[in-house]
Amino acid sequence: MTSTAAMFSYADTAWPVLERTAEAHRRSWDMLAAPGEWWTGAERISIAAECRRASALVDGLPDPGPGPAELPEAAVFAIHKLIGDLPNVTHDWYDETISAEGMSDARYIEMLGVVVHIWSVDEFHRALDIDLEPLPDPIPGEPTQVRPSGARAHGSWPQTILPEDLHESEADIYGGMERTSNVRAAMSLHPDSVRWLTDLFDAHYLSWIEIQSEQEPFRVLTRPQRELVAARVSALNECFY
């Protein structure tokens, strides 16, 4: 493990990865290494490491090994479920997971945020046959344990925050929009995960502004081509949403 400054240099890779994508990946590693609201930096690195172990298990590759901190057993199980057994993730399973020792709804959401973003950066590398970037060194510090006061039940399993219930500390997470999609709000119990989502969403797919625009995005694949790929990936994962 090492620091992030010199990471994600794609100069020697076979494909022309944009610098803005590399920058987003570096920001992802910075986010990963820092203490969160509910997990330390070392625990967040361990979540990422477990995500890689789960992926290696599914792919029949050697175990890359655990991270620097021990995780609750329920967290380890959840990470493997989210990577390798997604169609069988259920509401009952979610309830059991957040009730287990060392877990809570907020800890689950922050853990999910780490898993999906590390997984996404790694999937980008796998799709292009680029070696996975080493995980960063954790940044010392304690979790702040601040729960957004505007979080309420709105139909998702975890509580979420509607745009009108945002407070100053998380006022930016929906980009000032008065309405938001459920998938964007899904991790709002941990606002930094929504910020992370927005950053990588723009780098890999489209910005939220482009999503709402009638214009063709300034990307090389056309919008129908992008959405066809998106729909195929969703179908392969049997994702109803």
Next chain:
Amino acid sequence: MLRESSKRSGTLDQLNLKGTVNADADSGVPQGSLLTAFAEAAVRRTDALPGLREQIASELGAQELVDAAGVVANFQRMVRIADGCGIPLDEFTRDATDDVRDELGIHEYASAANTV
């Protein structure tokens, strides 16, 4: 979203949504079969992936390949957020896609029980 963007680009009459769930169906999207084959190889980790990378780079361009990899990576993430949180369908999506979901068999997915 695919239907909406095809409508906007004036290609809706050529669109076949079965191409999103069936590898043998032609979606009608230019180079769509190649792009969905790449998506499937990347998600399923098949031996076809290296050849498909080269084919996309050759037929569409290297930037297009990188772009496609980004979209795959993005939705490998988004599906885990959606299914990991059991989010309900957005009102607009539910109203606009109910017929299509029936036609494509999406209501049969296990995750439908979590999301409806």
